[in-house]
Amino acid sequence: MIRDLLTGLQITAKYIFRRPITFEYPEEKPIIPPRWRGRIVLTSDPDGEERCVACYLCQAVCPVQCIDLQATHRPDGRRVAAKFDINFARCIFCGFCEEACPTYAIQLTPDFEMSATERSSLLYHKEDLQISGTGKHPEYSFWKVSGVAIGGKDKGQGLNEEPPTNYRSNMP
Amino acid sequence: MSELVKISIDGQEYQVPAGANLLQVCLDLGLMVPHFCYHEALGPAGSCRLCAAMVAPSAEKPAQLVMTCMTKVSEGMVVKIQDPYAKDFRRGVIEYLMLNHPHDCPVCDEGGECMLQDMTVLSEHIHRRSRFPKRTWRNQYLGPLIHHEMNRCITCYRCVRFYREYALGKDLGVFGSRDRVYFGRVKDGVLESEFAGNLVDVCPTGVFTNKRFREVYSRPWDLHTARAICVHCSIGCNLLPGGRHRTLRRIKPHPHKELNRFFICDRGRYGGEYVNLYPRQTRPTIAGTEVGFREAIHHAATQLRGIVEQHGTKAIVALGSSRASLETNAALNLLFKALGAEPQIVYYDSDEEYAAVRLAASLTTSRAITVPTLVEMEKCDFVLSIGGDLTGEAPMFDLSVRQAIRAGAAFFVISPRAGKLDEFARSVLRVRPDALAQAVEKILQALSNPAETIAPEIADIVQALRSAKKPLFLCSAIHGDVALIKATYDLAKAAHQENRPCFLAYYYPAANSVGVALANDSLEPTKALDLLRTGTAKAVIAVEHDLATFFGNLENAKGILEKCAFSMIVSSVDSIPPDMATVWLPASPHYLTSGKFVNYEGRVQHSEGLSLATPLTDGPADLLLSLIEDLGKSALLEQAQYSDIFAVAAEQNVELDELTAKDGGIFIRGQLRPTDLMRDSSPSLPKREMIRWDIIQTFGSEELSALAPPIAELAAPARIEMHPDDMAQQNIAEGDFVPVPDTPSMKLKVVPNPNLARGTFAVPRLPAHVASQVPVEVQA
Ligand code: SF4
Ligand code: SF4
Ligand code: SF4
Ligand code: SF4
Ligand code: FES
Numbered sequence: 001m002i003r004d005l006l007t008g009l010q011i012t013a014k015y016i017f018r019r020p021i022t023f024e025y026p027e028e029k030p031i032i033p034p035r036w037r038g039r040i041v042l043t044s045d046p047d048g049e050e051r052c053v054a055c056y057l058c059q060a061v062c063p064v065q066c067i068d069l070q071a072t073h074r075p076d077g078r079r080v081a082a083k084f085d086i087n088f089a090r091c092i093f094c095g096f097c098e099e100a101c102p103t104y105a106i107q108l109t110p111d112f113e114m115s116a117t118e119r120s121s122l123l124y125h126k127e128d129l130q131i132s133g134t135g136k137h138p139e140y141s142f143w144k145v146s147g148v149a150i151g152g153k154d155k156g157q158g159l160n161e162e163p164p165t166n167y168r169s170n171m172p
Numbered sequence: 173m174s175e176l177v178k179i180s181i182d183g184q185e186y187q188v189p190a191g192a193n194l195l196q197v198c199l200d201l202g203l204m205v206p207h208f209c210y211h212e213a214l215g216p217a218g219s220c221r222l223c224a225a226m227v228a229p230s231a232e233k234p235a236q237l238v239m240t241c242m243t244k245v246s247e248g249m250v251v252k253i254q255d256p257y258a259k260d261f262r263r264g265v266i267e268y269l270m271l272n273h274p275h276d277c278p279v280c281d282e283g284g285e286c287m288l289q290d291m292t293v294l295s296e297h298i299h300r301r302s303r304f305p306k307r308t309w310r311n312q313y314l315g316p317l318i319h320h321e322m323n324r325c326i327t328c329y330r331c332v333r334f335y336r337e338y339a340l341g342k343d344l345g346v347f348g349s350r351d352r353v354y355f356g357r358v359k360d361g362v363l364e365s366e367f368a369g370n371l372v373d374v375c376p377t378g379v380f381t382n383k384r385f386r387e388v389y390s391r392p393w394d395l396h397t398a399r400a401i402c403v404h405c406s407i408g409c410n411l412l413p414g415g416r417h418r419t420l421r422r423i424k425p426h427p428h429k430e431l432n433r434f435f436i437c438d439r440g441r442y443g444g445e446y447v448n449l450y451p452r453q454t455r456p457t458i459a460g461t462e463v464g465f466r467e468a469i470h471h472a473a474t475q476l477r478g479i480v481e482q483h484g485t486k487a488i489v490a491l492g493s494s495r496a497s498l499e500t501n502a503a504l505n506l507l508f509k510a511l512g513a514e515p516q517i518v519y520y521d522s523d524e525e526y527a528a529v530r531l532a533a534s535l536t537t538s539r540a541i542t543v544p545t546l547v548e549m550e551k552c553d554f555v556l557s558i559g560g561d562l563t564g565e566a567p568m569f570d571l572s573v574r575q576a577i578r579a580g581a582a583f584f585v586i587s588p589r590a591g592k593l594d595e596f597a598r599s600v601l602r603v604r605p606d607a608l609a610q611a612v613e614k615i616l617q618a619l620s621n622p623a624e625t626i627a628p629e630i631a632d633i634v635q636a637l638r639s640a641k642k643p644l645f646l647c648s649a650i651h652g653d654v655a656l657i658k659a660t661y662d663l664a665k666a667a668h669q670e671n672r673p674c675f676l677a678y679y680y681p682a683a684n685s686v687g688v689a690l691a692n693d694s695l696e697p698t699k700a701l702d703l704l705r706t707g708t709a710k711a712v713i714a715v716e717h718d719l720a721t722f723f724g725n726l727e728n729a730k731g732i733l734e735k736c737a738f739s740m741i742v743s744s745v746d747s748i749p750p751d752m753a754t755v756w757l758p759a760s761p762h763y764l765t766s767g768k769f770v771n772y773e774g775r776v777q778h779s780e781g782l783s784l785a786t787p788l789t790d791g792p793a794d795l796l797l798s799l800i801e802d803l804g805k806s807a808l809l810e811q812a813q814y815s816d817i818f819a820v821a822a823e824q825n826v827e828l829d830e831l832t833a834k835d836g837g838i839f840i841r842g843q844l845r846p847t848d849l850m851r852d853s854s855p856s857l858p859k860r861e862m863i864r865w866d867i868i869q870t871f872g873s874e875e876l877s878a879l880a881p882p883i884a885e886l887a888a889p890a891r892i893e894m895h896p897d898d899m900a901q902q903n904i905a906e907g908d909f910v911p912v913p914d915t916p917s918m919k920l921k922v923v924p925n926p927n928l929a930r931g932t933f934a935v936p937r938l939p940a941h942v943a944s945q946v947p948v949e950v951q952a
Binding site for chain 1: 275307310321323347348349
């Protein structure tokens with residue numbers, strides 16, 4: 001019996017001198033891997049312009065339907081979102097939207113500190129979601145590869161494009 | 173029934189009609205063969221090479237790779253769609269078609285209903301191997317309806333085949349050669365065809381897309397849709413409007429196998445946009461002060477009851493509406509019943525319209541004539557268009573007649589003014605509006621007295637009519653010419669022979685003209701006007717009826733409403749200021765409310781309403797029913813089952829002999845006897861030197877669609893047209909301002925038109941009050 005008691009005390013004594021594994025959160029911040037699926041942002045093109053082209057794919061793929069957007073056009077011909085809402089009270093951070101996005105605009109970030117005391121403050125609008133950086137895909141610019149002309153990029157000036165065809169010519 | 177043959181497709185045996193198109197057979201069986209250039213309405217072209225399959229004439233013979241769209245089925249044929257060789261071929265074809273295809277899907281309006289996407293996935297072309305630079309094109313401006321994005325073209329030729337071959341348009345074509353083929357106009361400009369909007373559906377890619385939808389674009393999968401009936405003319409095309417958030421976003425045709433099979437006109441496609449802007453006053457008012465619905469309805473009920481008690485059962489006059497549903501008009505009738513008043517309802521704007529529409533509708537619904545469906549019209553070999561311009565007055569008749577013309581039909585026109593179809597006519601009789609009936613009678617005489625010598629101008633018509641196997645007469649009931657309607661009926665009756673069916677279709681001013689014409693109790697417009705002018709009637713109720721049009725103009729309307737002790741407007745468009753009436757009840761517009769409409773054939777069709785988050789939820793019928801409820805007569809409502817067409821018709825005092833359910837629809841049969849109406853002395857028009865003719869424009873003449881911004885943009889400017897010889901005779905020069913006959917307060921610029929009958933002033937018919945428009949705003 002005495003032996004058992006001593007064995008137990010021995011284990012206790014061993015842990016007393018170990019370093020503790022609990023974090024002093026929030027004073028001490030954890031290290032989160034960059035591909036963590038946390039707060040969603042809308043990134044920008046390498047040229048600093050809006051990246052999202054309001055294609056509705058993220059809205060379509062979202063399993064909890066927490067994205068609601070409406071497309072419009074900017075005067076320079078770019079299609080952009082007139083409204084882009086994400087309801088984080090509903091979002092399950094599955095990352096499907098990021099997967100579906102053809103422009104790398106929507107990205108999940110390592111930020112998970114989003115608790116709120118009011119539901120309504122979890123409804124993020126476009127201006128709450130937009131960031132100025134490119135996020136995970138610094139090079140990609142959708143408008144450069146698409147065939148649609150926008151201000152500053154005429155037909156034939158995209159990547160890997162020929163100048164506009166002259167169909168009236170008879171030259172081979 | 174054509175004879176059936178047995179064929180085998182991918183090892184499965186099927187019985188299919190002999191000689192049918194193999195691709196169509198496969199598609200009908202639900203076997204998806206990738207294809208682009210084949211379209212059920214346009215037929216095969218064999219140009220895209222995608223619909224390939226291995227086909228052997230019989231099990232013993234070797235199989236060959238053929239284009240299924242160019243192959244007819246025959247007995248014992250063995251088809252292998254899933255043959256590896258054919259699959260590989262199709263994958264290769266798609267890869268070539270995609271060589272220059274831009275990386276546009278995310279910003280392409282076709283995405284989500286793109287045939288190219290579907291066919292690419294179906295053909296299992298997964299990965300782009302080509303690294304060569306892509307060919308690009310410049311786009312063209314094609315008007316306010318259609319957006320052009322030429323980079324996405326896969327040269328299937330569907331657009332030009334529809335536009336030039338099917339719709340017989342001229343200004344869209346194909347240019348260039350080899351891999352430099354361009355589909356567009358010679359120069360930028362508005363597409364001329366009234367059916368150009370169909371390019372959006374016909375083009376399998378995103379080259380032609382709906383420019384209006386583009387403004388407030390949503391993916392098709394997000395749209396709420398409902399099966400609706402078009403309100404912009406009396407044909408009753410079936411539509412599929414789509415809406416999201418608070419607005420109607422676009423309208424597409426809903427295929428109907430007897431009416432609009434694949435296509436609709438641009439008035440139907442783009443005219444519905446008015447529902448996003450009207451009514452602008454979305455709260456009810458009492459004498460201009462905004463109140464709640466309950467209060468307004470209660471006020472109206474109290475006032476109306478008081479008027480009946482004080483002034484008797486004949487003190488109320490109501491304006492029903494030929495563009496509102498049967499339910500709405502039935503509810504109006506029911507309101508009179510609830511008040512214990514005598515129903516004094518007027519549906520028309522003039523006595524001529526009253527007489528003409530009722531006669532034509534009675535001929536239609538009493539089966540005195542055989543009315544063709546749109547599809548039947550296409551198969552006629554003689555077409556005589558009488559007294560109207562089909563393109564403006566019944567647009568889809570125009571497209572059906574074009575099909576008949578393509579098939580070689582002899583086409584003739586009798587009208588006061590040149591229309592777009594005239595260029596295809598074998599001969600055109602240009603006659604004054606008051607001589608139309610005489611012209612038809614002349615043909616009748618020549619037809620029934622073969623011995624007589626025929627006047628040269630009608631010789632070809634009579635000759636062609638004699639030899640025709642399936643003659644068709646199309647006659648306008650829009651211009652209020654009773655004599656013409658009777659004359660055309662006589663002619664069709666005379667042309668009708670035992671072994672030769674003869675078709676006659678009248679077309680009407682509004683979507684439900686035939687429906688309201690069946691109401692036996694309707695009042696003649698002048699009688700109603702007299703009741704109001706003399707003060708016999710103390711109250712007026714207008715339901716979906718523009719008062720300014722009815723009373724001639726806004727001032728007259730104002731004068732009359734001020735004289736009345738009580739006035740109420742129930743409307744989905746506030747084209748006159750709502751505060752002019754004692755009570756204004758804004759109603760939810762068509763496409764957002766449901767109801768039944770009777771088209772030119774007497775076909776009863778139900779239009780479903782979209783449910784969108786708009787500020788208004790009740791249609792005009794619902795508002796009238798709440799009024800009845802407020803009167804404490806809910807028992808009346810229980811009697812009337814509004815889902816039941818019999819009840820609706822009974823409420824309208826229509827005695828139905830029967831409702832015939834033919835294959836594909838319910839047809840109404842009314843008791844209105846044409847003979848009774850024909851005995852009514854037709855108001856003979858006073859002989860005048862110059863006579864007015866209303867031009868019904870495809871864009872801008874119809875009341876509701878004229879409120880839609882794209883239609884308003886396309887409307888031709890107001891003008892007064894005259895024959896150059898008349899102008900010379902009367903010393904009028906081009907550009908002079910001349911008072912409009914019958915509306916002398918208005919002066920319009922004169923434009924010479926050599927293709928107008930002498931002695932005629934032609935003036936476009938414009939809705940009395942097309943108010944300045946508020947731009948559409950997407951409400952988040
Ligand atoms: S998927 Fe990407 S580009 Fe498309 S709407 Fe969403 S965020 Fe914008
Ligand atoms: S036409 Fe179809 S495949 Fe081409 S960009 Fe548009 S949606 Fe994509
Ligand atoms: S524009 Fe459209 S319909 Fe015309 S050829 Fe190109 S892909 Fe076909
Ligand atoms: S033809 Fe008439 S019913 Fe058909 S879409 Fe055009 S306006 Fe509407
Ligand atoms: S569909 Fe048969 S070749 Fe195009």
